[in-house]
Amino acid sequence: MVASKYRSLLLCASFATSLAQADATIEFLIKDAAIDTEPELQTAYVKAGRVMVKNAGGTHTTDVLFDSSQQNFAIIDHDRRSFMFIDKQSMEGVANEVQGMMDKMREQMAAKMEDMSPEEAAKFEQMLSGMLPEHAPPSTKEFIDTGDTKSVNDFECRIYQVLDNGKPQAQICAAGRTELGLPPQDYKALKSMHIHADELAAKAASMAGPLASQIPRLGSKEVDGIPVEVKDSSGGNTVETSLVSVSVKSVPSNLVEIPEGYKLSHMPSLSQ
Numbered sequence: 001m002v003a004s005k006y007r008s009l010l011l012c013a014s015f016a017t018s019l020a021q022a023d024a025t026i027e028f029l030i031k032d033a034a035i036d037t038e039p040e041l042q043t044a045y046v047k048a049g050r051v052m053v054k055n056a057g058g059t060h061t062t063d064v065l066f067d068s069s070q071q072n073f074a075i076i077d078h079d080r081r082s083f084m085f086i087d088k089q090s091m092e093g094v095a096n097e098v099q100g101m102m103d104k105m106r107e108q109m110a111a112k113m114e115d116m117s118p119e120e121a122a123k124f125e126q127m128l129s130g131m132l133p134e135h136a137p138p139s140t141k142e143f144i145d146t147g148d149t150k151s152v153n154d155f156e157c158r159i160y161q162v163l164d165n166g167k168p169q170a171q172i173c174a175a176g177r178t179e180l181g182l183p184p185q186d187y188k189a190l191k192s193m194h195i196h197a198d199e200l201a202a203k204a205a206s207m208a209g210p211l212a213s214q215i216p217r218l219g220s221k222e223v224d225g226i227p228v229e230v231k232d233s234s235g236g237n238t239v240e241t242s243l244v245s246v247s248v249k250s251v252p253s254n255l256v257e258i259p260e261g262y263k264l265s266h267m268p269s270l271s272q
Contacts, residue, residue, distance in 0.1 A: 022183045022186070022248050022249070022250070023045070023046060023047040023048075023186065023248070023249065023250050023251035024045075024046040024047075024182055024183070024186045024246060024247065024248050024249075024251070025043065025044075025045055025046075025246075025247045025249065025251060026043070026044040026045075026046065026243065026245070026246050026247075027041060027042070027043050027044075027243075027244045027245045027247075028041075028042055028044070028241055028242060028243045028244055029041055029042075029240075029241070029242050029244055030042060030058070030239065030240070030241050031239070031240045031241075032058075032237065032238075032239050033237050033238040033239070033240070034237035039240075040055070040058060041244070042054060042055050042056075043055075045251045045255045045256050046182075046186040046189055046190060046251070046256075047186075047251040047253065047255070047256045048185075048253075048256070049067065049068040049069050049185065049188075049189045050065060050066065050067050050068070050189065050256040050257075051065070051066045051068075051189055051190060051193050051256070052064070052065050052066075052255055052256045053065075053066075056075075061077065061078045061079045062075065062076065062077055062078070063076040063078070064076070065083075065256065065257075065258065066189075066192075066193040066196070066197075068188070068189045068192040068193070070087075071087060071088075071192075071196060072085050072086065072087035072196075073085070073086045073087070073196070073197075073200075074086075074258055076258060076259070076262065077265075078259075080265070081259075081261065081262050081263065082262055082263045082264070082265045083258050083262050083263075083264060083265065084264070084265045084266065084267060085264075086200065086267070087196075087200075088196075088199060088200070088203065140164055140165040140166075141162060141163065141164050141169070142162070142163040142164075142166075143160050143161075143162055143172070143222035143223055144160060144161040144162075144163060145158065145160055145224075146158075146159045146160065146161055150173060152173055152228050152229045152242055152243060153228075153242065153243060153244055153245070155175050155179055155180065155228045155243055155246075156175060156179045157173035157174055157175040157179065157225070157228045157229065158173065158174055158175070158224065158225065159171065159172070159173050160172045160173070160174065160222075160223050164234070168233075169232070169233060169234050170230060170231060170232040170233060170234060171229075171230070171231045172223055172227050172229070172230050173227065173228055173229040173230075174223045174224060174225035174226060174227050174228065175225050175226060175228045176224065176225045176226075179225075180226065180228070180246055181246055181248065182246060182248065183248065186248075187226070190226050191220070191226060194220040194226060194227070195220040195221065197220070198220040198221070227241075228242065228243040229241065229242045229243065230242075
């Protein structure tokens, strides 16, 4: 589930002084090879340091709003007419809660092992080491600049190979603000969004144990530019995201705001 949220979550030069504060509308296609349907068109609106991603995660009932000034994401649930903030602090709280639960489970398992034979205890301990690792495995992802370039829907981009433990996991093609034709403020907001999404993905990976390799990262600090195409095979099947269009035009303020009347909700406790 974390991985899918976080997949859903992928996505600038000043032509004149008046353009520096312009807004942008970005469209991209997402195609999951495991689903026999047409690629899904998704839209992101950029304005005043905020980025609203519509229909995040492939659902038409959830949007994600990133606010670069607050450095947080708001998950907007239209079915429940509610929203929930996610940032590094809230993820840290979840990580601590997960660690506490795992420590308690280890204590319970250790008590059970006292009644086992040495052979049974050794096998049981080996099984637990995979399920409940003492420490999250270190990140093994590498972002290799291939030096190659290509055009994705007329956007020139540079190709990066993503390796996990030396094995190909994904391919990213990234473009700078000149290639994207975005105003500096909008480019900065998008880059900031990718950086913070990667930081949350890294924190989620620290809680995932053996599943950590399935949580995608976009290499926001290792990759020069913003991804315009991502081919991600970390989840077993290939999910391809590609930028279709960038339109620099005014965006109504309400498109980058939490809808009026929606109530704040909080991340549920894992112990409840």
